Amino acid sequence: MLVIELWRGSVLARHKFGLAFFTTSVWDPNGDQFGAWPFIYGTLVTSVVSLVIAVPLGIGAAIFLAELAPQKISDSLQFFIDLLAAVPSVIYGLLGVFIIVPLMRQYIEPALKGTLGFTPLFTGPPFGIGFLTAGIVLAIMVIPYIISVSREVLLSVPRDQREAALALGSTRWESTWKVVVPFARTGIMGSIFLALARALGETMAVTMVIGNTPTVSASLLSPGYSIAAVIANEFSEATGELYVQALVELGLVLFILTFILNGLARLLIVVTTQRGSGTASA
Amino acid sequence: MSGRLRWRKFVSHFMLTMTGLCAFVAVSVLFFILGYLVFHGGTSVSWNFFTKLPTPVGEAGGGMANAIVGSAKLLLLASLFGVPLGFFGGIYLAEFSGSTTAFVVRYAADLLNGVPSIVIGIFAYALVVLPFKHYSTLAGAFALGLMMIPITLRSTEEFLHSVPRALREGAMALGASKWKTIASVVVPAAYRGIVTAILLALARVAGETAPLLFTAFGNRFWSPGWEQPTASLPVMIYTYAISPYEDWHRQAWAAGLVLLGLILVVNIVARGILARGVAVPRS
């Protein structure tokens, strides 16, 4: 229907602009001679950092909600988590700029430098903005997705898996961690992919705290740039065909990445919830 | 109790407490956000804020009236565009759900849902801004409307599906045609759910900034009609927040409070209605 036409139309528009000039990213005027690399790097680094923080927290919370909390508490907490997911990106950015950045600059980054400064991850002056901060803000934004999906997936694991583990003399943690979670493994992976897809495309919050400098640096304390952020900042001021096309092409890259991730995520989630209801049979 | 068992039980209690901690941390973020917004922005939410236009830098007393109106206009137009498409698409999917076309449409909708908002912005730019050669409310509304489509579509489909078969069959047994059944029986039964879904979709796009950056762009004054660039709440928040001016920062907080407040209220109300049950009670 109309949805299909719109979809096809968008791909055409981008092909017209972007793919024909694929090589422009090599000498992109706003980057180094590495062209699109600083942006890809920034996008990847911030996403990875956000996952490193969000995944343990998210899965932990999901386990709590699915296995431990009584129904009513679990549902009301989930309600709050859903609200968290509704908070717009720019508000996270607002908090990022005024609350998190100073916190990072004054307390956390110097502390990290002091203890872990010998690793290449934490060198350089503590500006407060940069990859780490962006990663933290992204983590906060992405946690609700991990929690919601993982919780649902965990709830769909058939009861008798957990009961079998308990009947063999497992502690509650053992039955959860060694049996229920592995059973839901693919669905949880799906939630992580979903979270990653969101993190990759996140624009506003990132651009407000990442520093908007196209640098590639191993240090997490360094300012950087992401694909979405550069598009947001420079698109309206882009002069010249090449500039614009380069930016559009970056957009295409982002689109493809999120498309693949979302598709995979959905697949994984559907597979797990179906497996749960189908159970093992001859 | 053997030492090993004691250790295992300790691990169990410890890890389970940790998960509780994780959940607590996650939920408390919401309250932190609200807290900060109220704290920093509460004082700046004044009558001026709602009624005045932005003043030049340095002058106190500016407001965001144009942004508020701008956002409202954008949302209105976006709904006019996105809701019917989503709604009828949803009806189509619910009633003809077996066919391959339905499968493709559903897949495309999910795809659209996952596209980063900035990419949608680019698309809207290409389609609306370029031909007209200037930024406009229309373009912004187009981008937002696009984002509303998948949400509306899937929700409509879901709620129509949840209407019990018996209802449909009752109408058809009385001689109603397929379309008449849908229009007069199925849709009214599911309408509460659909309306709340639309509200939720509105709440979602109300906060979107990225797609507006190069479609509706921004405007320090009123924006008459539909073809001028217009200010909007989220974009103002962004612009003010990254500026170096204290006064603007305060206003950004206030705007954030208003925006989030509205979004949360809509969400809570919508979810409350949903929780109470939609469609017709099953007998």
Place this chain on the structure above:
Amino acid sequence: MQASARPTVPANFTLPGSNHPSRDPATPLEMRMTISKVNFFYGTKQTLFDINMGIANSKVTALIGPSGCGKSTLLRTFNRMHETVRNARLEGEIQLDGKNILAQDVTSLRRRIGMVFQRPNPFPKSIFDNVAYGLKINGSKLPLAEAVEKSLRHAALWDEVKDHLHKSAYELSGGQQQRLCIARALAVEPEVLLLDEPCSALDPISTAKIEELLVQLKDLCTIAIVTHNMQQAARVSDFTAFLLIGQLIEFNPTPQLFTTPSDARTEAYITGRFG
């Protein structure tokens, strides 16, 4: 007729007309587990009423009765699995070897009292890892591979899977999966094994294999089995308890219950007048 029957099995009771000629009829009988004055509630609804019975050592005890009579509920109290359900409440005393199980640590109790469920529920792991699971968390006296082989042999599954130990458990047939679950439960060397309608999801051939198994397992551990299939109970068990709407109607040696039931309701059930 009285609603519940105290186990009238004195310590030196012998089995008349035993189905198992290999058993020495003079061997005194002990109760491995005793159930006294047990009442069970889901919230405010009571589902078990004043149950008093025993599970005899190294024997198979069957719990029979129509759907909803509470036999599964009763079985699940034996290893405190009822505690996984929020509103469940148990009153009364259940003893294992003379000690109240409700006063003990539940995790170590469940190692001593194992359970096999109605539908086979192997973990999403390999055959080997399924059996080894209990050993890995509880510690094993034997090296893992040996212990796993031993359990699989006891469950009459070894020959069929010995070359495929690292395949996923889900590749087995239903009957094999259930025997795997039995092996898994046996691996931790429980003293009592509880089976909750273990064959209801299986075909007749697998059912026959498992019934054979149960008779052999008596030497390893005490067995309590819930079944809705009376013929199965008659074939396999030494003692049978008949429950009806949460009450224990009759508890007697199997041959006696099936040939000369002491309660009219028991007779009605076993002759198929209801259930």
